[in-house]
Amino acid sequence: MVRRGRKRLIKPARVKAAFLPELPPSRARVAIEPEPVETGRGSYDGDTAFHLYLREIGQTPLLTPTQEIELARRIKRGDKKARAQMIKANLRLVVKIARDYEGYGLPLLDLINEGNIGLMKGVERFDPKKGAKLSTYAAWWIKQSIKRALANQSKTIRLPVHVVDKLFHLRRAAAKLEEVLGREPTDEEIAGELGFPVARVKQ
DSSP, X not given: OOOTTOXXXXXXXXXXXXXXXXXXXXXOOOOOOSSOOOOOTTOSSOHHHHHHHHHHHHTSOOOOHHHHHHHHHHHHTTOHHHHHXXXXXXXXXXXXXXXXXXXXXSOHHHHHHHHHHHHXXXXXXXXXXXXXXXXXXXXXXXXXXXXXXXXXOOSSOOOOHHHHHHXXXXXXXXXXXXXXXXXXXXXXXXXXXXXXXXXXXXX
């Protein structure tokens, strides 16, 4: 549900395809701040609908490399059913990647929505002749779509994509070190983990 007088951050018509399972609506609108904002999983409405969505996409079997190649050939010939099958088989990949970007200013449902856009682009451009697996190739498009959403759809501060990317890597390294050390890591320790100069971490 969206309150009157407010603009939606993401327009369903932009991303909804007839073959995609329906995601529950999200009302959360959290601005991107200079530091990542923890929103927590389950802070959005529609938990039950979301779990039904996860169950539905989990019922689609993963593709074998041979199937990927065959579907890619059919997609190049304009086969819409092949495109839909390849997208549906990789929706779980979108959820997995989207979870890594929680706490940066957009609710999980919106991250998944944006990731689905990236997946569609990746499927349309996938060429198995270049040697990459679809999951590897599509992951790049999914991440780019999510990063751009985080950078562009904030209500207050618009962050460049490279800044969002930097925050993501810093946060992940800090969480990893905190788990190992049992305390909050210093800037020097985070810099060592990432191979960055300390000054870059402090920026």
